[in-house]
Amino acid sequence: MNRIFYLLCFSLIILQSCKGTKAISGANIKKLKTEKIIANHYNKSFNFNTINAKVKVKYDDGKQSFSPNVTLRMEKDKKIWVSAKLLGITLAKVLITPDKVSYYEKINNTYFEGNFELLSAWLGTDLDFEKVQQLLLGQALFNLRDDKYISSIENQKYKLQPKKELELFERLFLVNPDSFKVFSQQLKQPIENRNLEVNYSSYQKVGNQDFPKEINIEAREASKRTSIQIDYRSVDYNPKLSFPFKIPSGYEQVTIE
Numbered sequence: 001m002n003r004i005f006y007l008l009c010f011s012l013i014i015l016q017s018c019k020g021t022k023a024i025s026g027a028n029i030k031k032l033k034t035e036k037i038i039a040n041h042y043n044k045s046f047n048f049n050t051i052n053a054k055v056k057v058k059y060d061d062g063k064q065s066f067s068p069n070v071t072l073r074m075e076k077d078k079k080i081w082v083s084a085k086l087l088g089i090t091l092a093k094v095l096i097t098p099d100k101v102s103y104y105e106k107i108n109n110t111y112f113e114g115n116f117e118l119l120s121a122w123l124g125t126d127l128d129f130e131k132v133q134q135l136l137l138g139q140a141l142f143n144l145r146d147d148k149y150i151s152s153i154e155n156q157k158y159k160l161q162p163k164k165e166l167e168l169f170e171r172l173f174l175v176n177p178d179s180f181k182v183f184s185q186q187l188k189q190p191i192e193n194r195n196l197e198v199n200y201s202s203y204q205k206v207g208n209q210d211f212p213k214e215i216n217i218e219a220r221e222a223s224k225r226t227s228i229q230i231d232y233r234s235v236d237y238n239p240k241l242s243f244p245f246k247i248p249s250g251y252e253q254v255t256i257e
Contacts, residue, residue: 029158029177034151037158040180046137046209050075052236058229059082073241080132081243095245099128104247111251138181138200138212140173148161157183179203179210196218207237 032040055070068091072082082094092105104111116127129139150164158175165171169173170188181203187196197218204213217228 029153029156031153032151032158034160035148037151037160037180038149038177039145041140041175041182044180044210045139046206046211048074048076048207049238050241051206052234052239052241056231056233058231059227061226073243074136075241075243076132077129077133079137079243080129093245095243096132098128102245102247104251109248109251110254111247112254113247114255121140135185135198136212138203138210140182141185141198142171143185144173176203179211181212193222193255204232204235206235211235 002228003075004120012178051072051074052105053072055072056067057070058145059065060069060212066086066087071083071086073079078097080094080096082092084093086090090106094101094103097100100113100115102111102113106193116129135141144160147161150163154160156177157178158180160173160175162171170186170190172184173182174184182198182200184197186193186198195218198212200212201216202213203210215228215230215233234245
């Protein structure tokens with residue numbers, strides 16, 4: 001269960017409700033300079049103060065599967081809050097801030113408080129609050145302005161690959177040509193045989209901006225595979241929110257391996 005709720009921390013937590021974006025034919029994709037594609041991606045960043053969403057999640061790791069109903073609340077650059085329920089019963093709550101990740105779950109009466117180090121090691125990439133937030137908003141997990149990239153057109157999408165890879169990682173980004181939001185981002189750690197793939201199958205309009213509607217996440221390590229599908233049932237843009245979180249007394253603190 002610990003791994004499940006940590007995956008919920010930075011994989012689930014996304015938002016969905018209305019109509020997806022329209023496809024663009026490959027013949028209409030304009031060839032752009034790499035710098036222009038990246039600039040457009042950041043110019044189209046989702047701008048908000050708060051988000052409140054109802055999300056349906058499907059989780060499967062090959063050994064167990066379940067589909068909790070999730071309430072997600074976000075305050076830009078400050079908080080990501082998750083409450084997961086199954087059959088109307090609260091299973092767990094998660095609170096992510098720039099400083100730490102905290103959660104508690106009621107099945108085994110356990111809780112965790114700590115930084116992103118263990119989560120980063122498990123997914124095979126360096127995570128922090130900003131990366132988690134960007135992932136949830138349909139933005140590139142890595143800052144594309146920090147490195148030099150090569151662009152091309154593949155399967156009606158802009159394809160971005162680094163001119164020089166990081167020592168332990170391989171990165172690939174596919175960007176929608178109409179919205180310049182991420183269509184797919186793939187991170188590989190060949191030495192550890194780890195892969196993380198995040199696909200944004202559709203977007204919707206929230207606050208008159210493009211926002212993820214359906215997200216499919218797959219994490220693989222050797223023969224192990226974990227998948228999470230997120231279906232956003234409703235999204236409230238810039239509401240007044242509270243983020244109640246208090247670890248119940250008597251719960252046992254745990255670490256994640």
